[in-house]
Amino acid sequence: MLKPNTRRLDREIQQTRRKLEAAGKEELWPLTGRERRQVVAALAGGSYKIARGKSPGRAERKLETLWQSVLNRLTTELTALETERQRVLNEAATAKAAKKSSGWW
Numbered sequence: 639m640l641k642p643n644t645r646r647l648d649r650e651i652q653q654t655r656r657k658l659e660a661a662g663k664e665e666l667w668p669l670t671g672r673e674r675r676q677v678v679a680a681l682a683g684g685s686y687k688i689a690r691g692k693s694p695g696r697a698e699r700k701l702e703t704l705w706q707s708v709l710n711r712l713t714t715e716l717t718a719l720e721t722e723r724q725r726v727l728n729e730a731a732t733a734k735a736a737k738k739s740s741g742w743w
Contacts, residue, residue, distance in 0.1 A: 642730035647723040654719060658712040664705060668712065676704050 657668035666674055684697030 642726050644723050644726055647719060647726065651716065651719045651723065654712060654716045658709065658716060661705065661708045661712055669708060673704065673708055677701065680704065 660668045666677065669677065680697045680700040684694035684701070687694040687697060
């Protein structure tokens with residue numbers, strides 16, 4: 639029987655789900671280097687404004703936008719991985735059906 643090997647995809651899907659959950663909690667580890675630098679810059683800018691007695695509104699909006707883009711990126715990655723997994727399963731099912739219909743099973 640032909641069994642599709644989706645172990646690697648399953649592992650990547652699980653890891654991306656963990657990253658998505660961590661990003662939802664605003665943890666830094668699932669971020670790329672560029673995203674991490676942007677977060678630190680926004681935090682520094684907001685801290686500077688607070689130290690000067692001003693409103694950190696712009697820095698807060700920048701952070702919110704950045705976290706939303708991280709969540710969007712991870713969601714897109716997860717969707718792509720799940721789509722690829724489904725494609726592999728469909729190919730295996732098609733191959734199995736073709737083999738069965740040929741009478742050589």
